[in-house]
Amino acid sequence: MAITRRDLLLTGAAAAALPALGSVAGVPVVVAAEAQSSNELPWRHALSLFGKVKYPADFKRFDYVNPDAPKGGVARQIAVGTFDNFNIVVSGVKGQVAGAVALIYESLLTESLDEVSTEYGALAESVSHPDDFSFVIYRLRSEAKWHDGKPVTPEDVIFSLDSFKKHHPMYSAYYSHVVKAEKVGEREVKFVFDAPGNRELPQIVGQLRVLPKHWWEGTDAQGRKRDVSTTTLEIPLGSGPYRIKEFVAGRSIALERVKDHWGRDLATNVGRNNFDELRYEYFRDATVAIEAFKADQVDWRTENSAKNWATAYDFPAVTEKRVLLEKFPTRSSGMMQAFVPNLRRAKFSDPRLRRALNYAFDFEEMNKQLFYGEYFRVRSYFDGLEELMATGLPQGRELEILETVRAEVPPEVFTTAYSNPVGGNPEAVRENLREAIRLLKEAGYEVRDRKLIDTKTGSQLAFELLTAEPAFERVMLFYKPSLERLGIAVSIRTIDPTQYENRMREWDFDIVTKSWGESLSPGNEQREHWGSKAADMAGSDNIAGIKNPAIDKLIDYVIFAKDREQLVAATKALDRVLLWNHYVIPQWNYPFQRTARWDRFGRPAELPKYGASGFPFVWWYDADKAARIAKKS
Secondary structure (H helix, E strand, O other): OOOOOOOOEEOHHHHHHOOOHHHHHOOOOEEOOOOOOHHHOOOEOEEEOOOOOOOOOOOOOOOOOOOOOOOOOEEEEEEEOOOOOOOOOOOOOOHHHHHHHHOOOEEOEEEOOOOOOEEEEOOEEEEEOOOOOOEEEEEEOOOOEOOOOOEOOHHHHHHHHHHHHHHOHHHHHHOOOEEEEEEEEOOEEEEEEOOOOOOOHHHHHHHOEEOOHHHHOOEOOOOOEOOOOOOOOOOOOOOOOEEEEEEEOOOEEEEEEOOOOOOOOOOOOOOOOOOOEEEEEEEOOHHHHHHHHHOOOOOEEEEOOHHHHHHOOOOHHHHOOOEEEEEEEOOOEEEEEEEEEOOOOHHHOOHHHHHHHHHOOOHHHHHHHHOOOOOEEOOOOOEOOHHHOOOOOOOHHHHHHHHOOHHHOOOHHHHOOOOOOOOOOHHHHHHHHHHHHHHHHHOOEEEEOOEEEEOOOOOEOEEEEEEOOHHHHHHHHHHHHHHHHOOOEEEEEEOOHHHHHHHHHOOOOOEEEEEEEEEOOOOOHHHHHHOOHHHHOOOOOOOOOOOOHHHHHHHHHHHOOOOHHHHHHHHHHHHHHHHHOOOOEEOEEOOEEEEEEEOOEEOOOOOOOOOOOOOOOOOEEOHHHHHHHHHHO
16 A cells, blocks of 8 residues: 555545544545455555555565574563463453563564554565555465465454454454455455455554454364464464464463464575574562572563663672673654543542642652653653654644634633643642642642542542552552642552452553553544543453544544645544543653673674664574583583
8 A cells, every 4th residue: 555645535424423634634535436456456465554564575684684594592571560361362362471472473464663653464474455444455476375284265364353352352453343344365364354445454454463263163172172362372373483482371382383384485584483482480479470580590681661771780790791782762652641541530520629739740750769860751651753743833734633622622722832831840730739729629628637538528539540550550659649749649559460350351440551562653542542432342452441533533634644745634633632632641652672682692783763663573592602601600
C-alpha cells in the first residue's frame, strides 16, 4: 500500500459515517460507484503506511544484518514475574513469555527495522488490495510448513483470525473491522473490511500470528481435546524459527532454533535468528535478578530502573570490561505512562479532581530523589514522537478537525497550551497544593479536621494505589504524603501478577500505573486504548474507562486519514483533547534502552534505526569473546 495524495474513495455507507472527513482533509469526498475487482489488482511483496518501500522484490537481506553471522551458542535473558500459559490467544500471556512464545509462530508479514511502518512477506509471498482499502488478499508461500511438516493453509489463517477475535479482548477490538476472512484460492485468503478508507487494515491483518488449525482441533498426549479458548502449558506447534525445547512452569523457558526451518533462507531471515538456544529465566524480585546477572547466571539484562542503573553495576566484571553497559536510543516509539484513576468509580468522574491529583504530584523532586535526574515528565499521550505531540495552540488542519468537536471538548483545548504543574522547590509545591485545594473545592470537596470531605456525602475521599511491582512501591510512597496533605486517605497495596491481572479484567481498582506504547503511525489501536466500546471490554487497554463521543470521533479521523499530513493533524487533535480531560496523572519517560551484557556476543556494525538494541534477533554468539571471559573468570 502506498499512501498518496489522492481522493479518499468511500462507498455510500462509509461516506455517511464520516461526513466531515472530506472537508477536514481539504479535498472533496468521492463516492466510488464500484470497487476494483480482485483480478485487476497488482501483487506486492511489501506494504508501507508511508509510501515507497526501501527494499525491492528481489532483495537479498536487510541492510542491518550480518549475512555471515555464525549460528550457535546460547543467549540467556531475564524475565520478571511468572507464567502459566503458552496459549497466545488468551490475553493472560504477556511480558517475556509472550515474546518467547511468539517466536515459535510467524505472521503473514514481518517488520523492517530500518523503515517506518513497513513490512515484507513472511508466511505470505505477496499481498494485494484495492485503492480504497476495502479488502486485502494474501497469497501464502508454497514452502511454508508447520514444525510437523504439514503446510500452512488459508484455513489456518481464517482459524487464527476467528480465534483471536473471539477470545482475546485486545485483538477483538484491533480486528473488529474485519468482517470476513475467506479462502479464494489454493493458497489465497481474502479479508473483507466493514468499510473502505481504513488505510491500516490491509497491513495490520498481515501482523496476525497464524496458528495451526489441525493441532488446536486435535487431542493432546492424554487424548484430551484441545481448546483454543483456554490456558495450556502443553508445548504448542509452531511454524517459526524457534520451538519450545523445555520449560519449568513459572521459572524458565528454553527455545531451540529449528535448524531445518522452512524459511531460513528468506531474505527477511538472512542474518537473523542466530542463536541455537534462547533461554528466559524468570525472577519475581528485581534485586535477585540483578544478583543473578552479576553471578553470570544470565547474559543480558535490560534495566528499567534509574536507581539500579546508577548504583547496581559497580562490580569487578564491569571494571574489567567483561560486562558492558550500553544505552540504545528508541526512535520509533512513544508512550504515555501515568497514574490512572478508574473513571468507572464515581469519585473520579470530575476532571477537576483528577487535575488536582496532578498538582499534588511533585515529579521534579521525585526525579531528583529517586531517579538521579534521569527522566523527564511525560507531556503527551505520544511522548517521544515529536511530530505527533500536541504543542502550543492548535492551528491549520488540527484546528479544522477540532472545530468539528468544539462543543464537546474543554474550552482550554482552543485557548491554552497544555502543561503539567512544575514542582521541585517548597514554594512551587505550596502553590501547587493551593491550586489543588481550589480545584477540589470547585469539585465539591472541603477540608474538615484535616480530612478532604465530599460535601454531598460527608465521607472522606479515599483510594488505593495498586501495583504488582514491589519496586514501584517507593514511587507510590513518595506520592502518598502529598495526597495526604490534601486530606485524602491513601493506601498502597502490592499483589502478585495473577491477582493483579484478575483485578484489571474486573476493573477492580482505584488507581494503577499503566504505560501505553505508541508508534509513528497511530491507527486502529487507538480505539482499544481510548474508545468508548473498549471501556466495557474486560482485558482491554482502556483501563481508565474513557467514554467520550468527541474522542471516538477524533480516533476515526486518525484511522481514516487519507495522507500523512492529516494523520499528524488528527493525532495532535486527539492528544490535545485527551490531555485537557485530565484522565491520567502523567509520570515520566526516557528515550533510551539501558542494557547490561556479558561480552560474549557480536552484532552488526550498524544496528537498525528503529530496533533499539536489536537483541537477540540480529546479534550472534561470539565464541572468541566467550573464551576470553572464561579465562578471566
